[in-house]
Amino acid sequence: MGQHQQRRFTVGFGPRTRGVLLGMAAVLLLFGAADALTRVLGGTTSPLTAVGLLLIRLLPSDLVKLAIDLFGEADKIVLILSVGAGGLVLGGVLGGLLHRRRRTAVTVFALIGAGLVALVALRPESGPRDLIAAVLGVFLGAAVLALGIPRKPRKSRDAGLEPAEPAPADPTEPPEPGLRRRTVLILAGASALIGTAGLAVGQTVATVGRGAVDAARRFVLPTPVVTAAAVPAAAEVGVDGVAPFTTAQADLYRIDTALVPPAVDSETWELRVDGLVEEPFTLSFAELLEEPLEEHRITLTCVSNPVGGDLLGTGVWTGLPVRTLLARARPHPEADMVLSHSVDGFTASTPLEAMTDDRASLVAIGMNGEPLTAEHGYPVRLIVPGLYGFVSATKWVTRIEVTRFDRAEAYWTRRGWDARAPILVSSRIDVPGGLDVVDAGDIIVAGSAWSQGVGIASVQVRLDDGDWTDAELGAEVNVDTWRQWRLAVPVEAGRHALTVRAIGRDGTVQTAERRDPIPNSATGHHRVEFRAE
Structure with a gap:
């Protein structure tokens, strides 16, 4: 009976299973070691993030939009986990081939490793440190996989001959030369542990390192x-649950294509202003600090913000007006667009007039009296009021290229989004929340409305299918910021719905038509259902 049980265990944990475990461990070690080494060496792009960034560029726009809708700011984490899971599956498949197709398995693993190194090398923000980390990670992963290659039988090795294709396993025969089960378990377990720890350390060092670097900055x-005028007390409507008028930098939404915020050294950073200009030039960070800087209070809004969403925030931005730089460069008369370039390869298209008129378009270095953090574009980003962020708020900006809309396309424009993207009049209900239970009687309804560049003239609320009622508005700070509102609404016991709409100072009434964000923002009235008791 004991012998029979031992045979079943041997068959269940045969060469193929051992190979699968080693293949998965090899991939985990590759990703983990490369990620940790990238962070420790001070790089920015590991093979794991390079694959994720490639997928972002290759995935259809509808799929990217769906990911943002479903996961919001967690979309990057989901993408990284998906890439890691896919790598483990591929590693398991290659490991399973070691028993009978070892040359194929090793060749494919080597090609994949070379491809990962190439992906890292092709990233614009990558440097020698990133390549060193990637090569070492691939080498370690390949070494683990190679240890699972079955050894040739002694007689075949002595004769200098390649062994014939192995026959089906017979539990009564001695096992094929190679790693023992216990050794495989130890090796796979150790590799998986090191790989997992490497990923954890990589992320930890990235987080802690960014904190240390931010502190040094x-x-x-x-x-x-x-200077920006102080926010009057009357701008806040005094209702708990309404988002603060000023958004802390740590709480500002982050939607971008960078899986890991680039580590940009302000001492080597330069901004190139060129293209269709008479006088192209380059500006260093030290030179930028010597320019006459300005403060402006501006609300940023993401084009992916759903109806009633929170992908927006308001801050005091410090920077140099872009029109100052463009006046120095002297754009050609035929130019009508600025293509801004990020250190990570991202580009955004902005109408030239939005950067040369009297609006507060900035090359920004600070928010709320503090330098920018890495997540929000350190050392320099763009801020252009009245336009959605994907055409106006390039982070880690390194180049301002003056061009034309009929000659150049930006990252999202090539994917079907609007090239100009003016912000639409919008509003949301913060209080009460969806499906809240409230006391019957007079309830306070409150929220925010925005139409940057135009301003909010009024906000109206409707209970169920009743008439629209004007809400009380908080004081207007400027036309480039959102505006809070509140209204007391009498409700009877039962289920109810509240709907809000805003009207801009130009007379534009927020549309009730529902549409998806592509090509230029989601539209529709925000509606909240609740119950009164």
Whole structure:
């Protein structure tokens, strides 16, 4: 009986199973070691993030939009986990081939490893440190996989002959030369543990390192020549649950194509202004700090913000007006667009007039009196009021290229999004929340509305299918910021729905038509259902 049980265990944990475990462990070790080494060496792009960034560029726009809708700011985490899971499956398949197709398995693994190194090398933000980490990670993963290659029988090795294709396993025969089960378990377990720890350390070092680097970057912002007026107390409607008028930098939404915020050194950073200009030039960070900087309070809005969503926020931005730089460069008369370039390869198209008129378009270095963090574009990003972020708020910006809309396309424009993207008048209900239970009687309804560049003239609320009622507005700070509102609404016991709409200062009434974000923002009235008791 004991012998019979031992045979069943041997068959269940045969050469193929051992290979699968080693293949998965090899991939985990490759990703984990490369990720940790990338962070420790001070790089920015590991093979794991390089694959994720490639997928972002290759995936259809509808799929990218769906991911943002489903996961919001967690979409990057989901993508990384998906890439890792796919790598483990592929590693298991290759490991399973070791028993009978070892040359194929090793060749494919080597080609994949070379491809990963090439992906890292092709990233614009990558450097020698990233390549060293990627090569070492691939080498370690390949070494683990190679250990699972069955050894040739002694007689065949002595004769200098390649052994014949192995016959089906017979539990009564001695096992094929190779790693023992216990050795495989130890090797696979150790590799998986090191790989997992490497991923954890990589992310930990990235987080802790960014914190340390951010702390070192805490230079004092130069005193601006134009300061933003204080927010009057009347701008806040005083209702718990309504988003604060000023958004902390740590709470500002982050939607971008960078899986890991690039680590940009301000001492080597330069901004190139060129294209269809008379006088192209390059500006260093030190030179930027010497320019007459300005403060402006501006609300940023993401084009992917769903109806009633929270992908927007307001801050005091410190920077140099872009029109100052463009005036120095002297654009050609035929130019009508600025293509801004990020260090990570991202591009955004902005109408030239939006950067040369009197609006507060900035090459920004700070938010709320503090330098930008890595997540929000350190050392420099663009801020252009009145346009959605994907055409106006390029982070880690390194180049301002003056061009034309009929000659150049930006990252999202090539994927079907609007090239100009003016912000539409919108509003949302913050209180009460969806499916809340409230006391019958007079309830307070409150929220925010925005139409950057135009301003909010009024906000109206409707209970169930009743008439529209004007809400009380908080004080307007400027036309480039959102505006809070509140209204007391009498409700009887039962289920109810509240709907809100805003009207801009130009007379534009927020549309009730529902549409998806592509090509230029989701539209429709925000509606909240609740119950009164």
